[in-house]
Amino acid sequence: MLSQRKLKLIILLLLCLFAFYSCEKIADAAFSDKDDIEMGATFDKEIRSKPNEFRILENPELQRYVESIVKQLIRSPLVKRKKTYSYKVTLLDDDKAINAFCTPGGYIYVYTGLLKFLENEASLAAVLSHEIAHAEKRHVRQRMLSAMGLQLIISAVLGNGSSVFQEMGLQIAGTLALLSNSRGDELEADEWGFMYLQSSPYYQGAMSYFFEKISKEEKSTKMSKAVESLLSTHPIPEERLRANSERIRKAKIQPPIPSNLLETRYKTTIRKHLRAGSTLDGEPIDDRG
């Protein structure tokens, strides 16, 4: 006999197919938080099994430092899934990737390239906040669903959920970091990320430091390959910078001061743990040219 949940999903599925009912709604109903966590765990296993694509940086102290920032951010009452999602941080060793990403279920991955590119702890908090928003708003799962189509929802509804996730994990984990974020998802993650920062000890407008540095590099003739690749997955920093300035203006937030930017602590920590050749203080990236 069909369970109530399955019956409800089948009805939603039929509505989606024949009555132009929002397929996004059915995806939300078809996948629970538990499914998201399972999907994230599958990705995580995949990522760890591919050391050529994802070189994991084993540095417990630096990892704890980044995790301590995440902990402050998820204290926000707006982060609804803090008790269910993992919000675990993995560091990836690649100085040429100025990037971070988050899988369904809240597994956060941060590249060393990003840690070296940023100049204060508040900017890292802003980027992490943005990634948390992607997980909370279930953006990656939505993207995967649109990539894999309705077929997947149908098999998830009718068939065995976990094998479906495994299949999804296998197909997508390898390219996850390269998947482009949609403009709408980026703007939404910026918006929520800004709100999560409100209850943290960090300067709430800190994302602007990151955007400003990217746009400066974008305009310069010697844009690094790392920035070029960042722009291909995280487009439109100009528009995002404008939107953030507008948020700062409207929210009348506390201005940036040393104690909410934490530049010295950040730079000391990064220098202690990551080898030289960084972009800190405008030092050239090795592959610039």
Ligand SMILES: [Zn+2]
């Ligand atoms: Zn994003």
